[in-house]
Amino acid sequence: MAADQPQVLVFDVNETLSDLAPLRRRFEDVGAPGQLLPTWFAGVLRDGFALTAAGAYADFAALAHEGLRTLLSAPGNRVGDEEAAARHVLDGFAQLDVHPDVPDGVRKLSAAGYRLTTMTNGSVAQTEQLLDRAGVLHCFEVLSDVAGPRCWKPAPAAYRYAAERVGVRPEQAMLVAVHPWDIDGARRAGLHAAWLRRGTSVYPRTMTPPSRSAQDLRELADALAAARHGRAPAD
Numbered sequence: 001m002a003a004d005q006p007q008v009l010v011f012d013v014n015e016t017l018s019d020l021a022p023l024r025r026r027f028e029d030v031g032a033p034g035q036l037l038p039t040w041f042a043g044v045l046r047d048g049f050a051l052t053a054a055g056a057y058a059d060f061a062a063l064a065h066e067g068l069r070t071l072l073s074a075p076g077n078r079v080g081d082e083e084a085a086a087r088h089v090l091d092g093f094a095q096l097d098v099h100p101d102v103p104d105g106v107r108k109l110s111a112a113g114y115r116l117t118t119m120t121n122g123s124v125a126q127t128e129q130l131l132d133r134a135g136v137l138h139c140f141e142v143l144s145d146v147a148g149p150r151c152w153k154p155a156p157a158a159y160r161y162a163a164e165r166v167g168v169r170p171e172q173a174m175l176v177a178v179h180p181w182d183i184d185g186a187r188r189a190g191l192h193a194a195w196l197r198r199g200t201s202v203y204p205r206t207m208t209p210p211s212r213s214a215q216d217l218r219e220l221a222d223a224l225a226a227a228r229h230g231r232a233p234a235d
Contacts, residue, residue, distance in 0.1 A: 005227055006174035006192050009109060010162045012153075013127050014041075015118035016178040016196060020095045030085035032072055043067045048121055048152040057150045060122045064090055078212040089092050098134040099198070105217030110139040112225035117142045119162035119175075121152050142166055154185020163191070174211065176220065184208045194220055 011017055020041065024034030030120050047063045068086035093162045110116060116139050118127050124143045131137040142165050149161040170190035177183055178196045184207035186193040195203060195210035197219060203209060214220035 005116075006172060007105065007113045008163070008166050008173040009194075010159070010175045010186075010191070011116065011118045011175050012175065012179065012182050013118055013130070014122050014175065014199060016182075017098050018104050018130055019099050019120075020096065022096060022233050023089060023092045026089040030072070030088055031080075032085070032176060036071060040064075040067055040071050042168075043071070045152075048146075049154075052152045052155050057146075057152075059147060060120075060145075061090070074144035077194055083135050093122075094129060096130060097129060098136075099216070101218045103134050105221040106134075106136040106139050108218075108221040108225055109131040110136075112221075112228050114224065114228070115166060115201070116140045117144065117166050118145045119153065121146050124146070139208075156185070156189040159186050159189035159191055164234075176217070180204050180207050182212045187211070194224075196220065 014020065019036065021035065023055040024037050028034045037054055039114050044060065044064050044067050047067065048058070048060065051058055051063075065086050069082045072082045106116065106197070113193050118131075118140060122145060122157055124145045124147075127143050127145070129135060131140060131143075133213050144162050144165050146158055148165075149155070149157045151157050153159065159173075159175065160170055166173075174192035174194055175182065175186035176194045176196065177186070178198055180195065180203055183195050183203075184192040187210070188209040194212040197213060197215050199215075203213070212220065212223065214223060
């Protein structure tokens, strides 16, 4: 393997591996519009980032719950019992599946000799359940979340913590993520980073560009497996 090729692939989890789309139905179950899902999820990330920037910390479950209570009590979204409604939406995380390209991509990367780990702003417990349902948990060495460094990605310490847990330097690791802010954070922390486009064609010019990009994990796995063995990927 070339010296500039990563030894370890660090996977983001929410939206990169997991498909959050079924949570829309959970919003509808409690009488709220399904299109609130991206608004709510963006708000959770915003609050996690804000606390990290202020030198504070709260975990994903707490921020997600409070974000739902606030959103579901707003005019036009009121559902009555916000506590029960928030619990119903959050319970849906335990039933989420990975994107269809994930199992094949993970297995190919593992077979090619890459070491695999995860680093999520969510929780290790939910990551473990997700990967176990997908049949690929055994492909991962270590599962990490931001409770360890007590700061959310894209803080540099979060990425460095993930690398330290598997015993490599940042430059020996590559983040795999769907979010440009995550790619930017990893690159600034010294990691390589691969952006999964998943239908998006434009990467923000204000952020550090990815080391690689691919439509999905199958395409990325083909490219990285070929790079590891010093050959061009098949068409």
